[in-house]
Amino acid sequence: MTQKIPKKIQLSPKLHQKLQSLDQTAKDELTDLIYDLLKQASTTEHLLAMQYLFSCFTMKKYPEEFEDYLPDSPDPAQQRINQIRLAQVEKIRRWEANILMVSREEMGHLCYDMNLLAILGKDPYLFRPNFPVPAESFPLSKPVNLMPFSQAATEIYRFWEKPDHLPLPDPKWAEDLPAHIKPLYSMPHLDPVPFDPDVAEKEALDFLSDFLEGTADGDQLNKVKRPLQYGSFFNSIEKLYTFIKLYLLLGLKYKILEGKNMERIVDEHYGFNIVLNPLVLGQFEGYVEETIDQIIQEGEGVWGIPPTLGSHFWVFQTILESMAKEEKETGLPFAPALPVIWNPSYVTPPEFHLSTPGTCTQTSVTAPVTNEVAIAAMQLFNQAYQVMIRMLSGFFGHYEIDQTTGIRPPQVNAYFQTAFYPFMTNVIRPLGEMICRLPADEGFVPNGGKVPNRCAGPDFLIPVDQLNEGSIKEMTVPFSELQDYLDAFEKMRISALKLSEACKTRGYHMAFYQQPDARDFDVSFTYLAEHLERISKNFAAYWTGQMVAPVSSRGFQNYSSTFN
Incomplete structure (x- = not known):
């Protein structure tokens, strides 16, 4: 595995001079911009964690949940079926444990985002839009649904977590989607673009320069600051975090951000044994670097070819490989999840959901x-x-x-x-x-x-x-x-x-x-x-x-x- 080597941020003389001479109003505006980006990041981690949890809830846990499991039958053929189903339940439990681990790590990433908000001097942000989320409101520019566990769902999750440099096809199985979900996927979505960190950094610096000069394109600014209303500017989680890390580091370097609330930095991970936070004042920049790098590497497994073992991408890839063998090796149909409906809903007031462009209404993409x-x-x-x-x-x-x-x-x-x-x-x-x-x-x-x-x-x-x-x-x-x-x-x-x-x-x-x-x-x-x-x-x-x-x-x- 190759390691990411931190490099010095290259600024133009004009941007360097501008950052040195910001008045308090401009400092506050830049702080608010970083706040808006961190809200997008925390929203993303929150959405993914809950989406993965939902799939875990839908997974079969007991052999009796397979219709062809008949434990009292003396028939040898039926006993073979029973043994296969018992073995499959154990496989499903292992898959569930791995996806729960991924969900827990997404919650850990959410914790890190709360820490970055604390450094910024802001309160926690634990809101996220209700499911389903339109593609244009999510940093990957794809719809976010509550999906029962399946091969299709796992391929979508693998796509969420893939390193941006990996040319994995965009999963679009309209034929496998429930009828009420298809409109979400028939809308025009952004195609994935291979991620280049140098290009992303330049784009972030160019946008920052325009933002500080007051010349940023209005539509672009709306997308960066208000994605739930105007649609996301980003089509990559790694790109979003590139902007956040760059702006936080520059803000701290140029004393635009004071760096606050070190006592509020949480290093306790959801009830498990911890190492108490060793940070002291003056280490904000190091914390920002390490935290965001850890978020990206745990998820997408970037900087490794192939992606890092244990990364979220690796978890979903190995589950897919294991699922692909089941029907071939056993000769039996295999449905690892209960027949749970996609995007279940018992109430659909329009204001409780984000709007979807075109003819796709919120009612049509939820299952009552x-x-x-x-x-x-x-x-x-x-x-x-x-x-x-x-x-x-x-x-x-x-x-x-x-x-x-x-x-x-x-x-x-x-x-x-x-x-x-x-x-x-x-x-x-x-x-x-x-x-x-x-x-x-x-x-x-x-x-x-x-x-x-x-x-x-x-x-x-x-x-x-x-x-x-x-x-x-x-x-x-x-x-x-x-x-x-x-x-x-x-x-x-x-x-x-x-x-x-x-x-x-x-x-x-x-x-x-x-x-x-x-x-x-x-x-x-x-x-x-x-x-x-x-x-x-x-x-x-x-x-x-x-x-x-x-x-x-x-x-x-x-x-x-x-x-x-």
Whole structure:
């Protein structure tokens, strides 16, 4: 693998002189430009993380979810089928684990973007547009859908994560797309252009020069600063980060940016063991370089030929290679995912979605969920998701840690000990998986625990006007009062219990319900209610300081309260 070698930024004498003599108004305008770019980056990482999560939720987990799995049959041919399905379930679980790892790393990239916002002196930005996202509003200039796991979805994901220097064909399988999705792909989209870092850097410097001179093209400026409204200027994530890194480094070098909030730099990764942040004042430029290089290399695996092992591109490539062998080697049809609909939706107010040019309306590219139980579960998921965003916003926006004891302030501790684990693991993931096993249609009639012909799925809805910045901020900032969180947890707990009862009343079962275990819908929703009750109590104890848990990492093992 070749290593990227940092090089000196080459500026024209005119741009050098301009950067040295900016007044405060111009400095503020440049800061706002970088802020707009970082919002695009965080939006991108957020969209990809949730898109990958959705596909994981749709993956089959139990052999009974294959229609031809009949464990009680004495027929040798059937027993061979059973063995194949058991082996395939294990393969699917490995694929799921790898994609979950990719999603978690995208969340880590989102964390880095929050840190860069902190250095800029800005609050966290955890909004992202609702699915599906039009191609012109996404830095890769392709539509972003909630897709059940499949070969087609995995090829799209591989395309998202490919190094820009790799000439991989643009995936456009109109014949394999659901009918209601095809209009998104029939619209004119930008073709992928091989990425050249020198060309991208020159383009960034030329744009910066025009921006500072006040001569930037208005349409281009709108696309750079307001992509959700005017369409994205970028057709490459690497190009977007090239602009961000260059502008941050120049801003710091020329003292346009002061470099703020070093104590807010988070180096704790979603509940796992960490190494505490070693940064000190004066290392902002190094942090910017290393952070953005890590984001790009973890994702696309750039600077390596072939792309880096363990990169997101490599993960999806190896899954595709493994999937391609299944039907050929077994002789059996292979569907690794449940029949979950693309872009499930139970509500489509126009203001909740970005508009799509031409005749493609938002209603036409979502699949309606009409089953009342599934809708209630989707609403519960969205309540949990929105509360999680508020907790993450509170964590990133007020992060602080005692470098001696490893203890955070009570409210920050409450967010950390709740939002990452157990909330993501014990609420978001199991609830998403259950929704993908509920019927999408109200007319569904239970049939011996068989998987419905059309399954619902979470839509990750943020119910807010997609272009109203004031409403977006109000929906994503943390609650200021503990009681607001406790009320939200209690509301979700009651909803989970109602769902448990509704599944029993309607006779809904998961495909493995005949087994003597406790994973059926009613029991799972009851467990979810119990999780929410426990989470609420723990959250309150952390918030009020009754529980004081230090970072669970090396050097910080001395708990200060027996209540822990």
